[in-house]
């Protein structure tokens with residue numbers, strides 16, 4: 001039975017926002033790459049929309065992370081060692097927050113290049129996008145691992161948060177693309193495919209939530225994330241997945257996509273706040 | 278390099294006077310928080326950016342009269358950063374603001390810390406707090422500035438009962454062993470050393486003589502004294518497996534089916550760019 005005597009780090013709305021944007025940015029990049037790999041030029045409009053949306057989200061990530069710091073002007077201390085006599089770069093592979101900083105920077109470069117190429121309506125090489133997608137998936141995953149690699153109740157009691165955040169990054173970004181596709185011309189080919197992908201991702205997310213609960217039950221801290229209002233929120237998270245699981249068309253499809261996106265945000269909110277309450 | 282130094286806190290002789298708290302605030306110029314008055318004698322609350330020392334009061338006196346508490350009925354313990362050998366805070370700190378000093382203590386360099394607060398989520402003892410005034414994480418420095426001037430830390434100097442003793446770790450270990458043996462001889466069966474050996478985070482620079490189980494004082498026992506990095510491997514593995522499943526699912530969902538008839542209302546295929 002895990003017993004914890006730690007204090008909460010007071011990671012609150014900025015961090016929820018950062019995790020949300022990082023998941024969506026990473027997910028959009030991966031989905032754009034997958035759509036490109038599957039080869040149909042009929043996906044081009046959606047691919048372009050995904051690359052155009054990913055980079056601004058990465059910029060939002062950087063802003064949210066920086067303003068969450070107690071000393072925002074020292075954000076660069078994440079990368080440069082300022083200890084007298086040490087100097088050099090800060091790179092601690094065993095510390096997810098350190099790895100994640102570098103991942104955000106590297107993904108920022110990939111997403112920026114893809115953004116510019118999308119702006120100029122040029123395609124980048126598949127290999128470039130595949131490498132960018134690997135970094136994107138890491139970005140989506142590490143935000144969960146950074147919680148697990150702590151001594152906080154709930155967070156450190158489960159190894160599944162990294163996976164859960166990847167699954168919800170994919171479901172959220174597929175939902176976002178469904179919405180973008182809905183509002184763009186030349187997207188009707190992609191829309192049902194995105195919808196189908198979203199259903200698979202939502203199923204994966206639901207499975208990961210169950211794994212998350214099982215790991216917490218094993219550690220004896222499930223009650224903490226279920227206490228009071230948090231239980232209601234978890235129920236809402238599950239409800240948000242149901243329309244996408246059932247599948248829909250037309251305007252119901254957009255509503256189901258909005259529900260998935262709200263659920264993705266809510267899930268991160270519950271995971272982050274319930275552990276610190 | 279000076280010999281490793283630390284604190285031996287003998288809780289069996291702590292009288293809860295809080296002289297250590299006051300001396301610490303005096304020396305480190307900590308204004309403190311507004312006192313909280315509740316049920317017990319603890320009006321400090323917890324260790325944080327304003328309280329590098331915190332005298333814990335563990336009231337185990339029952340409502341019915343008791344014959345003897347075997348030293349357990351009314352526990353007091355002056356808590357502090359443990360200056361762990363394997364320090365969770367130092368492990369996760371992304372800026373390397375947290376360093377091990379030449380005295381083997383753990384120090385947060387205030388001019389390097391950017392206030393990300395990852396160390397707070399990692400410290401299993403809740404020893405670090407975030408200071409709104411400095412925008413940084415703060416905790417006991419073991420009076421690093423006093424050590425450099427060959428002075429002992431303020432709390433140890435102020436403690437009237439010598440419950441807090443400062444010295445080289447090798448000396449303190451000997452003292453602690455002798456004290457434990459004496460208490461056992463007097464029949465205090467629950468008395469035990471905490472952090473004297475390497476079973477708790479590789480050994481603690483600030484270790485304790487406790488009169489009850491560590492959990493009773495709000496300290497993790499051996500099974501719960503684990504480092505954050507234990508979750509790295511499985512955390513990333515979970516992310517990797519999910520990503521792999523997600524990619525396959527995405528490819529299946531997006532596969533072209535170019536030979537299938539277009540859905541009703543779908544536009545004709547666009548030409549390749």
Ligand code: SF4
Pocket residue numbers: 357358359360361364365366367383399400401402403404405416
């Ligand atoms: S007690 Fe906490 S703050 Fe002190 S060294 Fe150990 S992990 Fe760091």
